[in-house]
Amino acid sequence: xxxxxxxxxxxxxxxxxxxxxxxxxxxxxxxxxxxxxxxxxxxxxxxxxxxxxxxxxxxxxxxxxxxxxxxxxxxxxxxxxxxxxxxxxxxxxxxxxxxxxxxxxxxxxxxxxxxxxxxxxxxxxxxxx
Numbered sequence: 758x759x760x761x762x763x764x765x766x767x768x769x770x771x772x773x774x775x776x777x778x779x780x781x782x783x784x785x786x787x788x789x790x791x792x793x794x795x796x797x798x799x800x801x802x803x804x805x806x807x808x809x810x811x812x813x814x815x816x817x818x819x820x821x822x823x824x825x826x827x828x829x830x831x832x833x834x835x836x837x838x839x840x841x842x843x844x845x846x847x848x849x850x851x852x853x854x855x856x857x858x859x860x861x862x863x864x865x866x867x868x869x870x871x872x873x874x875x876x877x878x879x880x881x882x883x884x885x886x
């Protein structure tokens with residue numbers, strides 16, 4: 758199983774050409790083997806992006822979020838994830854959503870697919886891009 762960052766999930770659904778070859782290959786392999794997962798906070802981020810017209814959708818925000826997340830396992834925020842999210846160093850992204858997503862990957866011992874340079878360069882979790 759691998760964890761998809763929010764932008765990766767959006768690109769996978771709307772513009773897969775934005776994914777790196779390594780990310781696309783990893784997604785393809787995981788979808789046939791262990792599966793794709795997203796952090797629960799990703800649902801909120803997708804909804805925010807759609808509500809504020811940062812992504813183009815057809816239909817309602819709710820139907821868009823349901824459709825885009827339907828092929829993933831949604832991993833809930835746990836006490837461990839909430840705690841881990843507050844333990845990243847300053848080199849990691851300060852965005853609370855990024856911290857919860859990263860903590861989800863750490864807690865589940867899975868790689869995070871992300872283009873986010875700060876997250877990848879922090880070295881605090883396994884990333885794929």
